[in-house]
Amino acid sequence: MEWLEPQRDHSVTRSLVLCLSAGCSLYGFSIGLWRAPTQGLFVAMKMPALIALTLTVNGLLNGMLAVLLESGLSFRQTLKAQLMSFALFGLIVGSLSPIVIAMVLDAPPADSPEATSWYPVFLLTHTAIIAFAGIVANYKLLRLLQAFSRNQRTGWMTLIAWLAGNLFVGAQLSYNLRPFFGNPKLPVQFLRPDPFDGNFYEAVWKLTLGLFPDSPSTTGLWSLLIVLTLAFMVSVRFIVSKLQTPNPHHP
Amino acid sequence: MNTPPPLHTEPNRSPFVIEPMETPVTFLSVIENLLKKPGRLLHECTQSGPDVPWRLGLTALACLAIFGLLLGTFSGGVQLWAAPLKVSLGMGTALLICLPSLYVFSALGGIDARLGQITVLLLLMAGLTGLLLVGFAPVAWVFSQSTDSIGFMGFLTLTFWLISLGFGAKLLFKAADGLQAGSRGYLSLWWSIFLVVTLQMSTSLRPIIGTADTLLPTEKRFFIEHWMDTMSLTADAR
Numbered sequence: 001m002e003w004l005e006p007q008r009d010h011s012v013t014r015s016l017v018l019c020l021s022a023g024c025s026l027y028g029f030s031i032g033l034w035r036a037p038t039q040g041l042f043v044a045m046k047m048p049a050l051i052a053l054t055l056t057v058n059g060l061l062n063g064m065l066a067v068l069l070e071s072g073l074s075f076r077q078t079l080k081a082q083l084m085s086f087a088l089f090g091l092i093v094g095s096l097s098p099i100v101i102a103m104v105l106d107a108p109p110a111d112s113p114e115a116t117s118w119y120p121v122f123l124l125t126h127t128a129i130i131a132f133a134g135i136v137a138n139y140k141l142l143r144l145l146q147a148f149s150r151n152q153r154t155g156w157m158t159l160i161a162w163l164a165g166n167l168f169v170g171a172q173l174s175y176n177l178r179p180f181f182g183n184p185k186l187p188v189q190f191l192r193p194d195p196f197d198g199n200f201y202e203a204v205w206k207l208t209l210g211l212f213p214d215s216p217s218t219t220g221l222w223s224l225l226i227v228l229t230l231a232f233m234v235s236v237r238f239i240v241s242k243l244q245t246p247n248p249h250h251p
Numbered sequence: 252m253n254t255p256p257p258l259h260t261e262p263n264r265s266p267f268v269i270e271p272m273e274t275p276v277t278f279l280s281v282i283e284n285l286l287k288k289p290g291r292l293l294h295e296c297t298q299s300g301p302d303v304p305w306r307l308g309l310t311a312l313a314c315l316a317i318f319g320l321l322l323g324t325f326s327g328g329v330q331l332w333a334a335p336l337k338v339s340l341g342m343g344t345a346l347l348i349c350l351p352s353l354y355v356f357s358a359l360g361g362i363d364a365r366l367g368q369i370t371v372l373l374l375l376m377a378g379l380t381g382l383l384l385v386g387f388a389p390v391a392w393v394f395s396q397s398t399d400s401i402g403f404m405g406f407l408t409l410t411f412w413l414i415s416l417g418f419g420a421k422l423l424f425k426a427a428d429g430l431q432a433g434s435r436g437y438l439s440l441w442w443s444i445f446l447v448v449t450l451q452m453s454t455s456l457r458p459i460i461g462t463a464d465t466l467l468p469t470e471k472r473f474f475i476e477h478w479m480d481t482m483s484l485t486a487d488a489r
Contacts, residue, residue: 057393061386067286068383068418169390176397199397 004077004148016083021048023090023097027129028180030100034110034122035182042190046177051086053177054170055079062162071149071158081148082162085141092133100125111184122181138163160236175200267429269294281306285378289422290429296371307374314381315339319459321388325395325404326462333466334459341452342381346373349445356441361433372426376419383415401461402482408460416446450474 003012028047032039062082063075073081103125108114138159146155174180176195182188269290274280276295281303284291295303319338323330354369364372394407420442427438453459454474456467 057389060389061383064286064383064386068379068421165390169393172393172397176393196396199394199400199403202398202400202403 004073004080004144013080013083016080016087019087020051020083020090023087023092023094024048024051025094026097027090027093027100030097030104031126031180032182033101034104034107035179035184036110036188039179039182039188042188043180046180046190048090050170050173050177053173054166055082055086057169057173058162058165061165065161065165066158069154069158069161071145071154073145073148073158081141081144082166084144085137088140089133089137092136093129096129096133100129110182115184171200175203267425269429271295271298276302276306278306278310281310281378282382285310285375285382289375289379289426292375293368293371293426293429297368304371304374307371307378311374311377311381312339312343314378314385315342318381318384318388318391321392321395322404322408322460324392325460326458328462329466330458330462337456337459341456342377342449345445345448345452346377349373349441349448352444353441356437357427357432360427360435360437362427362430364430368430372423375426376423379422380415380419383418384411387411387415402484404460405478405481412449413446416449454478 024047025044028043028045029040031047032041032043059075059079063078066073066075066078103122107118107122141162142155142159145158146152149155149158175198176191178192178195179186179189186192267290268288270288272280272284272291272295276299281292285307292303292307296307316335316339319335320331322338323332323334326334350370350373353373354366357364357369357372362369391407391411395404398404423442424435424438427435432438451474454468454472454477457463457477458468
Protein backbone atom coordinates (compact mmCIF):
# COMPACT_ATOMS: atom_id res chain seq x y z
CA MET A 1 0.00 0.00 0.00
CA GLU A 2 3.08 2.26 -0.21
CA TRP A 3 1.75 3.77 -3.40
CA LEU A 4 -1.06 5.36 -1.38
CA GLU A 5 1.35 7.20 0.89
CA PRO A 6 1.18 11.00 0.45
CA GLN A 7 4.93 11.48 -0.02
CA ARG A 8 4.99 9.31 -3.15
CA ASP A 9 5.58 11.16 -6.40
CA HIS A 10 2.96 11.62 -9.09
CA SER A 11 4.20 8.77 -11.27
CA VAL A 12 1.71 6.38 -9.67
CA THR A 13 -1.20 8.72 -10.39
CA ARG A 14 0.01 9.22 -13.95
CA SER A 15 0.24 5.46 -14.49
CA LEU A 16 -3.26 4.94 -13.09
CA VAL A 17 -4.71 7.67 -15.31
CA LEU A 18 -2.91 6.19 -18.32
CA CYS A 19 -4.25 2.67 -17.67
CA LEU A 20 -7.74 4.02 -17.12
CA SER A 21 -7.73 6.20 -20.25
CA ALA A 22 -6.15 3.62 -22.55
CA GLY A 23 -8.30 0.71 -21.36
CA CYS A 24 -11.58 2.61 -21.36
CA SER A 25 -10.85 4.28 -24.72
CA LEU A 26 -10.14 0.95 -26.36
CA TYR A 27 -13.26 -0.58 -24.86
CA GLY A 28 -15.30 2.51 -25.78
CA PHE A 29 -14.12 2.14 -29.36
CA SER A 30 -15.27 -1.48 -29.40
CA ILE A 31 -18.71 -0.44 -28.10
CA GLY A 32 -19.34 2.20 -30.76
CA LEU A 33 -17.65 0.36 -33.60
CA TRP A 34 -20.68 -1.78 -34.43
CA ARG A 35 -22.74 1.34 -35.21
CA ALA A 36 -19.92 3.04 -37.19
CA PRO A 37 -16.14 3.60 -36.86
CA THR A 38 -16.78 7.31 -36.20
CA GLN A 39 -19.14 6.36 -33.40
CA GLY A 40 -16.35 4.14 -32.05
CA LEU A 41 -13.99 7.10 -31.95
CA PHE A 42 -16.59 9.25 -30.21
CA VAL A 43 -17.23 6.62 -27.54
CA ALA A 44 -13.46 6.12 -27.14
CA MET A 45 -13.31 9.76 -26.05
CA LYS A 46 -16.47 9.68 -23.97
CA MET A 47 -15.76 6.59 -21.84
CA PRO A 48 -12.74 8.02 -19.97
CA ALA A 49 -14.52 11.38 -19.86
CA LEU A 50 -17.50 9.73 -18.17
CA ILE A 51 -15.30 8.28 -15.43
CA ALA A 52 -13.35 11.53 -15.00
CA LEU A 53 -16.60 13.52 -14.70
CA THR A 54 -18.05 11.04 -12.20
CA LEU A 55 -14.93 11.29 -10.06
CA THR A 56 -14.96 15.10 -10.32
CA VAL A 57 -18.64 15.50 -9.41
CA ASN A 58 -18.36 13.07 -6.49
CA GLY A 59 -14.77 13.86 -5.50
CA LEU A 60 -15.55 16.20 -2.63
CA LEU A 61 -18.33 14.02 -1.28
CA ASN A 62 -16.30 10.80 -1.50
CA GLY A 63 -13.39 12.47 0.29
CA MET A 64 -15.67 13.64 3.10
CA LEU A 65 -17.32 10.22 3.38
CA ALA A 66 -13.91 8.54 3.62
CA VAL A 67 -13.00 10.81 6.54
CA LEU A 68 -16.38 10.60 8.27
CA LEU A 69 -16.59 6.80 7.94
CA GLU A 70 -13.11 6.61 9.49
CA SER A 71 -11.44 4.74 6.66
CA GLY A 72 -8.17 6.51 7.44
CA LEU A 73 -7.88 7.82 3.87
CA SER A 74 -7.25 11.49 3.13
CA PHE A 75 -8.90 13.31 0.19
CA ARG A 76 -5.88 12.66 -2.04
CA GLN A 77 -5.69 9.00 -1.03
CA THR A 78 -9.42 8.64 -1.71
CA LEU A 79 -8.89 9.87 -5.25
CA LYS A 80 -5.90 7.57 -5.73
CA ALA A 81 -7.77 4.54 -4.37
CA GLN A 82 -10.70 5.20 -6.71
CA LEU A 83 -8.33 5.78 -9.62
CA MET A 84 -6.75 2.40 -8.84
CA SER A 85 -10.14 0.73 -8.97
CA PHE A 86 -11.13 2.43 -12.24
CA ALA A 87 -7.67 1.74 -13.72
CA LEU A 88 -8.14 -1.95 -12.97
CA PHE A 89 -11.58 -1.76 -14.55
CA GLY A 90 -9.99 -0.11 -17.58
CA LEU A 91 -7.29 -2.76 -17.84
CA ILE A 92 -9.83 -5.59 -17.74
CA VAL A 93 -12.28 -4.12 -20.25
CA GLY A 94 -9.40 -2.92 -22.44
CA SER A 95 -7.87 -6.39 -22.49
CA LEU A 96 -11.20 -7.87 -23.60
CA SER A 97 -11.72 -5.23 -26.32
CA PRO A 98 -9.89 -7.14 -29.09
CA ILE A 99 -12.38 -9.98 -28.64
CA VAL A 100 -15.32 -7.56 -28.89
CA ILE A 101 -13.79 -5.89 -31.94
CA ALA A 102 -13.41 -9.30 -33.56
CA MET A 103 -17.09 -10.00 -32.78
CA VAL A 104 -18.09 -6.70 -34.38
CA LEU A 105 -16.09 -7.44 -37.51
CA ASP A 106 -17.75 -10.84 -37.68
CA ALA A 107 -21.26 -9.44 -37.20
CA PRO A 108 -23.55 -7.97 -39.88
CA PRO A 109 -23.77 -4.13 -39.96
CA ALA A 110 -25.93 -2.62 -37.20
CA ASP A 111 -28.45 -1.17 -39.69
CA SER A 112 -28.97 -4.42 -41.61
CA PRO A 113 -32.05 -6.63 -41.06
CA GLU A 114 -29.87 -9.52 -39.80
CA ALA A 115 -28.52 -7.33 -37.01
CA THR A 116 -31.67 -7.89 -34.93
CA SER A 117 -30.48 -11.28 -33.74
CA TRP A 118 -27.01 -9.91 -32.93
CA TYR A 119 -28.25 -7.05 -30.80
CA PRO A 120 -29.04 -9.18 -27.69
CA VAL A 121 -25.69 -10.97 -28.11
CA PHE A 122 -23.79 -7.67 -27.98
CA LEU A 123 -25.91 -6.41 -25.14
CA LEU A 124 -25.27 -9.54 -23.08
CA THR A 125 -21.55 -9.54 -23.92
CA HIS A 126 -21.08 -5.94 -22.83
CA THR A 127 -23.17 -6.47 -19.70
CA ALA A 128 -21.07 -9.51 -18.77
CA ILE A 129 -17.76 -7.72 -19.42
CA ILE A 130 -18.74 -4.59 -17.48
CA ALA A 131 -20.19 -6.64 -14.61
CA PHE A 132 -17.08 -8.82 -14.36
CA ALA A 133 -14.67 -5.87 -14.50
CA GLY A 134 -16.82 -3.92 -12.04
CA ILE A 135 -16.95 -6.79 -9.54
CA VAL A 136 -13.19 -7.45 -9.70
CA ALA A 137 -12.31 -3.72 -9.47
CA ASN A 138 -14.61 -3.19 -6.50
CA TYR A 139 -13.42 -6.35 -4.76
CA LYS A 140 -9.85 -5.09 -4.98
CA LEU A 141 -10.97 -1.68 -3.72
CA LEU A 142 -12.76 -3.35 -0.80
CA ARG A 143 -9.63 -5.32 0.12
CA LEU A 144 -7.61 -2.11 -0.03
CA LEU A 145 -10.10 -0.24 2.17
CA GLN A 146 -10.23 -3.08 4.69
CA ALA A 147 -6.45 -3.35 4.83
CA PHE A 148 -6.04 0.40 5.16
CA SER A 149 -8.67 0.86 7.86
CA ARG A 150 -7.85 -2.52 9.48
CA ASN A 151 -11.57 -3.04 9.83
CA GLN A 152 -13.97 -5.17 7.77
CA ARG A 153 -17.05 -3.14 8.53
CA THR A 154 -15.43 0.23 7.80
CA GLY A 155 -14.18 -1.13 4.49
CA TRP A 156 -17.67 -2.27 3.54
CA MET A 157 -19.36 0.94 4.66
CA THR A 158 -16.91 3.13 2.74
CA LEU A 159 -17.19 1.01 -0.39
CA ILE A 160 -21.00 1.01 -0.27
CA ALA A 161 -21.11 4.79 0.24
CA TRP A 162 -18.71 5.44 -2.66
CA LEU A 163 -20.38 2.90 -4.90
CA ALA A 164 -23.86 4.30 -4.28
CA GLY A 165 -22.72 7.85 -5.11
CA ASN A 166 -20.69 6.86 -8.16
CA LEU A 167 -23.42 4.66 -9.60
CA PHE A 168 -26.08 7.29 -8.97
CA VAL A 169 -24.13 10.08 -10.65
CA GLY A 170 -22.47 7.84 -13.26
CA ALA A 171 -25.85 6.64 -14.55
CA GLN A 172 -27.05 10.22 -15.00
CA LEU A 173 -23.82 11.38 -16.66
CA SER A 174 -23.90 8.43 -19.06
CA TYR A 175 -27.44 9.55 -19.95
CA ASN A 176 -26.15 13.07 -20.62
CA LEU A 177 -23.25 11.77 -22.71
CA ARG A 178 -25.35 9.40 -24.81
CA PRO A 179 -25.14 7.84 -27.42
CA PHE A 180 -22.73 5.04 -26.57
CA PHE A 181 -24.14 2.02 -28.34
CA GLY A 182 -25.81 4.16 -30.99
CA ASN A 183 -29.32 3.63 -32.33
CA PRO A 184 -29.10 2.56 -36.01
CA LYS A 185 -32.16 4.71 -36.77
CA LEU A 186 -30.44 7.87 -35.48
CA PRO A 187 -27.42 9.64 -37.00
CA VAL A 188 -23.90 9.12 -35.67
CA GLN A 189 -23.31 11.93 -33.18
CA PHE A 190 -20.88 12.85 -30.41
CA LEU A 191 -23.78 13.99 -28.22
CA ARG A 192 -27.51 14.07 -28.85
CA PRO A 193 -28.83 17.57 -29.65
CA ASP A 194 -30.49 17.74 -26.21
CA PRO A 195 -27.94 16.16 -23.83
CA PHE A 196 -29.35 17.88 -20.75
CA ASP A 197 -32.99 17.23 -21.56
CA GLY A 198 -34.39 14.63 -19.18
CA ASN A 199 -32.71 12.39 -16.66
CA PHE A 200 -31.82 8.74 -16.42
CA TYR A 201 -34.15 7.94 -13.53
CA GLU A 202 -37.18 9.58 -15.12
CA ALA A 203 -36.47 7.62 -18.30
CA VAL A 204 -36.35 4.37 -16.32
CA TRP A 205 -39.55 5.36 -14.52
CA LYS A 206 -41.32 6.04 -17.81
CA LEU A 207 -40.14 2.71 -19.20
CA THR A 208 -41.42 0.96 -16.07
CA LEU A 209 -44.78 2.70 -16.40
CA GLY A 210 -44.87 1.59 -20.02
CA LEU A 211 -44.66 -2.03 -18.85
CA PHE A 212 -47.99 -1.58 -17.03
CA PRO A 213 -50.18 0.31 -19.52
CA ASP A 214 -53.43 -0.85 -17.89
CA SER A 215 -52.46 0.31 -14.42
CA PRO A 216 -55.14 2.79 -13.23
CA SER A 217 -52.65 4.73 -11.12
CA THR A 218 -49.01 4.80 -10.15
CA THR A 219 -49.77 3.82 -6.57
CA GLY A 220 -48.81 0.19 -7.20
CA LEU A 221 -45.50 1.19 -8.68
CA TRP A 222 -44.74 3.56 -5.84
CA SER A 223 -45.52 0.76 -3.41
CA LEU A 224 -43.22 -1.58 -5.33
CA LEU A 225 -40.45 1.01 -5.29
CA ILE A 226 -40.83 1.57 -1.55
CA VAL A 227 -40.83 -2.20 -0.86
CA LEU A 228 -37.69 -2.66 -3.00
CA THR A 229 -35.94 0.24 -1.23
CA LEU A 230 -36.85 -1.18 2.17
CA ALA A 231 -35.66 -4.64 1.11
CA PHE A 232 -32.35 -3.16 -0.04
CA MET A 233 -31.89 -1.28 3.23
CA VAL A 234 -32.68 -4.40 5.27
CA SER A 235 -30.17 -6.40 3.20
CA VAL A 236 -27.43 -3.82 3.78
CA ARG A 237 -28.26 -3.76 7.48
CA PHE A 238 -28.12 -7.58 7.57
CA ILE A 239 -24.70 -7.66 5.87
CA VAL A 240 -23.34 -5.03 8.24
CA SER A 241 -24.70 -6.83 11.32
CA LYS A 242 -23.16 -10.09 10.07
CA LEU A 243 -19.82 -8.33 9.78
CA GLN A 244 -20.15 -7.09 13.33
CA THR A 245 -20.57 -10.65 14.64
CA PRO A 246 -17.16 -11.83 15.88
CA ASN A 247 -15.61 -14.55 13.76
CA PRO A 248 -15.07 -17.66 15.93
CA HIS A 249 -12.07 -18.71 13.81
CA HIS A 250 -10.22 -15.51 14.69
CA PRO A 251 -8.65 -15.39 18.10
CA MET B 252 5.86 -17.53 7.89
CA ASN B 253 4.51 -13.98 8.16
CA THR B 254 0.74 -13.80 8.40
CA PRO B 255 -1.13 -10.49 8.16
CA PRO B 256 -2.90 -9.36 11.32
CA PRO B 257 -6.62 -10.27 11.42
CA LEU B 258 -9.08 -7.57 10.45
CA HIS B 259 -11.26 -6.19 13.20
CA THR B 260 -14.96 -6.82 12.90
CA GLU B 261 -16.02 -4.16 15.37
CA PRO B 262 -16.58 -0.69 13.86
CA ASN B 263 -13.82 1.92 14.10
CA ARG B 264 -15.18 4.21 16.78
CA SER B 265 -12.60 6.86 17.46
CA PRO B 266 -13.54 8.53 20.73
CA PHE B 267 -14.57 12.17 20.79
CA VAL B 268 -11.39 13.55 22.31
CA ILE B 269 -11.67 17.10 23.64
CA GLU B 270 -8.14 18.42 23.19
CA PRO B 271 -6.42 21.64 22.10
CA MET B 272 -6.06 22.51 18.41
CA GLU B 273 -2.57 22.02 16.99
CA THR B 274 -2.88 24.70 14.31
CA PRO B 275 -3.93 28.37 14.38
CA VAL B 276 -7.65 29.05 14.03
CA THR B 277 -8.48 29.71 10.38
CA PHE B 278 -11.51 28.80 8.28
CA LEU B 279 -9.52 25.98 6.70
CA SER B 280 -8.36 24.55 10.02
CA VAL B 281 -11.91 24.76 11.38
CA ILE B 282 -13.22 22.79 8.39
CA GLU B 283 -10.43 20.23 8.64
CA ASN B 284 -10.99 19.70 12.36
CA LEU B 285 -14.73 19.55 11.89
CA LEU B 286 -14.24 16.56 9.60
CA LYS B 287 -11.39 14.86 11.45
CA LYS B 288 -11.16 16.03 15.07
CA PRO B 289 -14.33 17.89 16.08
CA GLY B 290 -13.42 17.53 19.76
CA ARG B 291 -10.65 20.10 19.25
CA LEU B 292 -13.19 22.69 18.10
CA LEU B 293 -15.27 22.11 21.22
CA HIS B 294 -12.13 22.56 23.33
CA GLU B 295 -11.24 25.82 21.57
CA CYS B 296 -14.76 27.14 21.97
CA THR B 297 -14.79 26.53 25.68
CA GLN B 298 -11.21 27.59 26.41
CA SER B 299 -10.67 30.61 24.17
CA GLY B 300 -12.70 33.41 22.62
CA PRO B 301 -15.48 33.39 20.07
CA ASP B 302 -13.16 32.83 17.09
CA VAL B 303 -14.16 29.24 16.50
CA PRO B 304 -17.93 29.59 17.07
CA TRP B 305 -18.08 32.52 14.65
CA ARG B 306 -16.11 30.66 12.04
CA LEU B 307 -18.23 27.55 12.55
CA GLY B 308 -21.44 29.54 12.20
CA LEU B 309 -20.25 31.38 9.11
CA THR B 310 -19.00 28.15 7.54
CA ALA B 311 -22.38 26.53 8.12
CA LEU B 312 -24.27 29.50 6.68
CA ALA B 313 -21.95 29.77 3.66
CA CYS B 314 -22.20 26.05 2.93
CA LEU B 315 -25.98 26.13 3.18
CA ALA B 316 -26.07 29.18 0.91
CA ILE B 317 -23.91 27.38 -1.69
CA PHE B 318 -26.24 24.39 -1.60
CA GLY B 319 -29.21 26.76 -1.90
CA LEU B 320 -27.62 28.48 -4.89
CA LEU B 321 -27.20 25.15 -6.65
CA LEU B 322 -30.87 24.39 -5.93
CA GLY B 323 -31.75 27.84 -7.25
CA THR B 324 -30.18 27.01 -10.63
CA PHE B 325 -33.08 24.58 -11.16
CA SER B 326 -35.47 27.51 -11.73
CA GLY B 327 -33.06 30.40 -12.21
CA GLY B 328 -34.21 34.04 -12.03
CA VAL B 329 -35.28 35.18 -8.56
CA GLN B 330 -34.49 31.79 -7.10
CA LEU B 331 -30.78 32.34 -7.67
CA TRP B 332 -30.74 34.64 -4.64
CA ALA B 333 -33.96 33.59 -2.92
CA ALA B 334 -33.11 29.87 -2.57
CA PRO B 335 -29.69 30.39 -0.88
CA LEU B 336 -31.24 32.97 1.43
CA LYS B 337 -34.14 30.71 2.33
CA VAL B 338 -31.98 27.62 2.91
CA SER B 339 -29.45 29.39 5.12
CA LEU B 340 -31.94 31.54 7.03
CA GLY B 341 -34.38 28.64 7.35
CA MET B 342 -31.72 26.41 8.89
CA GLY B 343 -30.54 29.29 11.08
CA THR B 344 -34.06 29.80 12.39
CA ALA B 345 -34.52 26.07 12.97
CA LEU B 346 -31.27 25.98 14.96
CA LEU B 347 -32.29 28.99 17.03
CA ILE B 348 -35.73 27.72 17.94
CA CYS B 349 -34.40 24.24 18.74
CA LEU B 350 -31.49 25.42 20.89
CA PRO B 351 -33.47 25.75 24.16
CA SER B 352 -34.91 22.24 23.81
CA LEU B 353 -31.45 20.82 23.05
CA TYR B 354 -30.14 22.41 26.24
CA VAL B 355 -32.96 20.91 28.31
CA PHE B 356 -32.88 17.50 26.62
CA SER B 357 -29.10 17.22 26.93
CA ALA B 358 -29.38 18.04 30.64
CA LEU B 359 -32.02 15.33 30.96
CA GLY B 360 -29.64 12.98 29.15
CA GLY B 361 -26.98 13.57 31.80
CA ILE B 362 -24.72 16.05 30.02
CA ASP B 363 -23.22 18.58 32.38
CA ALA B 364 -22.62 21.47 29.97
CA ARG B 365 -23.28 25.18 29.84
CA LEU B 366 -25.49 26.81 27.22
CA GLY B 367 -22.37 27.97 25.37
CA GLN B 368 -21.10 24.42 24.99
CA ILE B 369 -24.50 23.22 23.81
CA THR B 370 -24.55 26.05 21.26
CA VAL B 371 -21.17 24.87 19.99
CA LEU B 372 -22.50 21.30 19.70
CA LEU B 373 -25.35 22.63 17.61
CA LEU B 374 -22.94 24.62 15.45
CA LEU B 375 -20.76 21.54 14.96
CA MET B 376 -23.80 19.61 13.77
CA ALA B 377 -24.90 22.43 11.47
CA GLY B 378 -21.37 22.88 10.13
CA LEU B 379 -20.95 19.21 9.26
CA THR B 380 -24.41 19.07 7.70
CA GLY B 381 -23.54 22.12 5.60
CA LEU B 382 -20.19 20.70 4.50
CA LEU B 383 -21.80 17.47 3.36
CA LEU B 384 -24.47 19.41 1.49
CA VAL B 385 -21.68 21.23 -0.35
CA GLY B 386 -20.30 17.78 -1.21
CA PHE B 387 -23.71 16.91 -2.66
CA ALA B 388 -24.01 20.26 -4.47
CA PRO B 389 -22.29 19.18 -7.74
CA VAL B 390 -24.62 16.18 -7.91
CA ALA B 391 -27.63 18.42 -7.29
CA TRP B 392 -26.42 20.76 -10.04
CA VAL B 393 -26.08 17.93 -12.60
CA PHE B 394 -29.68 16.91 -11.95
CA SER B 395 -31.02 20.47 -11.75
CA GLN B 396 -29.78 20.97 -15.33
CA SER B 397 -31.18 17.68 -16.56
CA THR B 398 -34.73 17.54 -15.25
CA ASP B 399 -37.86 19.69 -15.19
CA SER B 400 -39.56 17.56 -12.57
CA ILE B 401 -40.07 19.39 -9.28
CA GLY B 402 -41.07 16.08 -7.65
CA PHE B 403 -37.80 14.44 -8.63
CA MET B 404 -35.67 17.38 -7.53
CA GLY B 405 -37.59 17.58 -4.27
CA PHE B 406 -37.06 13.89 -3.61
CA LEU B 407 -33.35 14.19 -4.41
CA THR B 408 -32.90 17.24 -2.16
CA LEU B 409 -34.75 15.53 0.66
CA THR B 410 -32.48 12.49 0.34
CA PHE B 411 -29.35 14.68 0.47
CA TRP B 412 -30.79 16.58 3.42
CA LEU B 413 -31.52 13.40 5.38
CA ILE B 414 -28.10 11.88 4.72
CA SER B 415 -26.28 15.08 5.72
CA LEU B 416 -28.39 15.61 8.81
CA GLY B 417 -27.81 11.94 9.69
CA PHE B 418 -24.06 12.50 9.75
CA GLY B 419 -24.67 15.67 11.77
CA ALA B 420 -26.64 13.62 14.28
CA LYS B 421 -23.86 11.03 14.47
CA LEU B 422 -21.43 13.81 15.38
CA LEU B 423 -23.84 15.17 17.98
CA PHE B 424 -24.18 11.75 19.61
CA LYS B 425 -20.41 11.23 19.62
CA ALA B 426 -19.92 14.64 21.18
CA ALA B 427 -22.56 13.78 23.78
CA ASP B 428 -20.62 10.61 24.59
CA GLY B 429 -17.48 12.72 24.89
CA LEU B 430 -19.30 14.91 27.41
CA GLN B 431 -20.28 11.81 29.42
CA ALA B 432 -23.93 11.66 28.44
CA GLY B 433 -25.81 8.97 30.33
CA SER B 434 -28.22 8.05 27.57
CA ARG B 435 -28.83 8.91 23.93
CA GLY B 436 -32.60 8.58 24.19
CA TYR B 437 -33.33 12.26 24.88
CA LEU B 438 -30.92 13.42 22.18
CA SER B 439 -32.49 11.03 19.66
CA LEU B 440 -35.88 12.46 20.49
CA TRP B 441 -34.53 16.01 20.13
CA TRP B 442 -32.98 15.15 16.76
CA SER B 443 -36.33 13.79 15.51
CA ILE B 444 -37.99 17.04 16.56
CA PHE B 445 -35.26 19.08 14.88
CA LEU B 446 -35.67 17.06 11.68
CA VAL B 447 -39.41 17.73 11.60
CA VAL B 448 -38.77 21.44 12.23
CA THR B 449 -36.37 21.68 9.27
CA LEU B 450 -38.78 19.80 7.02
CA GLN B 451 -41.63 22.09 8.02
CA MET B 452 -39.34 25.08 7.49
CA SER B 453 -38.80 24.00 3.88
CA THR B 454 -42.58 24.09 3.40
CA SER B 455 -43.08 27.37 5.27
CA LEU B 456 -40.46 29.07 3.08
CA ARG B 457 -41.60 27.50 -0.20
CA PRO B 458 -40.84 27.70 -3.05
CA ILE B 459 -37.17 26.73 -2.66
CA ILE B 460 -37.30 24.51 -5.75
CA GLY B 461 -39.57 25.73 -8.54
CA THR B 462 -41.31 29.08 -8.83
CA ALA B 463 -44.38 30.87 -7.48
CA ASP B 464 -46.14 34.22 -7.86
CA THR B 465 -45.02 35.34 -4.44
CA LEU B 466 -41.65 35.01 -2.71
CA LEU B 467 -43.24 33.42 0.36
CA PRO B 468 -46.37 31.24 0.50
CA THR B 469 -49.77 32.77 1.04
CA GLU B 470 -51.26 29.53 2.36
CA LYS B 471 -50.12 27.68 5.51
CA ARG B 472 -49.64 23.96 5.07
CA PHE B 473 -48.12 20.96 6.81
CA PHE B 474 -45.10 19.58 4.99
CA ILE B 475 -46.50 16.07 4.41
CA GLU B 476 -49.68 17.53 2.88
CA HIS B 477 -47.60 19.81 0.65
CA TRP B 478 -45.37 16.96 -0.51
CA MET B 479 -48.33 14.70 -1.26
CA ASP B 480 -49.87 17.44 -3.42
CA THR B 481 -46.58 18.05 -5.23
CA MET B 482 -46.12 14.34 -5.94
CA SER B 483 -49.70 14.05 -7.22
CA LEU B 484 -49.18 17.04 -9.52
CA THR B 485 -45.94 15.50 -10.81
CA ALA B 486 -47.69 12.18 -11.48
CA ASP B 487 -50.63 13.94 -13.20
CA ALA B 488 -48.25 15.93 -15.40
CA ARG B 489 -47.12 12.65 -16.91
